[in-house]
Amino acid sequence: MRLIAASLAHAPLLAALHAQAFPPAERWDEQAFRQILALPGSLAWLADEHGFVLARVAADEAEIITLAVLPLARRLGIGAGLMAQAMQHAQDLGAAAMLLEVAEHNHAARALYAGLGFTQVGLRKSYYADGSNALVLKADLSPSPQVPGNTHLT
Ligand SMILES: CC(C)(COP(=O)(O)OP(=O)(O)OC[C@H]1O[C@@H](n2cnc3c(N)ncnc32)[C@H](O)[C@@H]1OP(=O)(O)O)[C@@H](O)C(=O)NCCC(=O)NCCS
Incomplete structure (x- = not known):
């Protein structure tokens, strides 16, 4: 799977993928994607033309805005790969x-997020x-503390 950083020019593709x-009732149009992509701290990654993730960083917190994988490309690890990339970025x-x-009823997404270490902190x-x-x-997202290589455990 090839991951590509998405820019404003990809707004039509993101809208097309989102629609599929x-x-x-939950679809977003190109203009919605343009507005979000133009915000400071926004980041988006495409997995070829099979899916994408859109997120935003503000101060020391990030938020996943949306994640989508085409129905025919599911259960191939694309969603997990996109999430891992967004988390690292x-x-x-x-x-x-x-x-x-x-x-609450989105069992596929909940299973994906649980596997990536997400836990519930609220309910709307x-x-x-x-x-x-x-x-x-x-x-x-904090990196694990580094264990110095020359430390002797007693
Ligand atoms: C949720 C979604 C992004 C998952 O994408 P995906 O590429 O199919 O996910 P992956 O193949 O990376 O799955 C990774 C793991 O998540 C879990 N998972 C994914 N889909 C699942 C399903 N339908 N049922 C149960 N577990 C599932 C599994 O643990 C899976 O690992 P495995 O295949 O080795 O068992 C995709 O189903 C989708 O686009 N759904 C519609 C849009 C949506 O709900 N977006 C999220 C909004 S919050």
């Missing part, structure tokens, strides 16, 4: 933690247009 990954930009919202009741709840998940 989400139900009609956010950490490089100074984020110590990453937050996201996921629908009736958050989505269909009345479903959102879980707020968080993962620590």
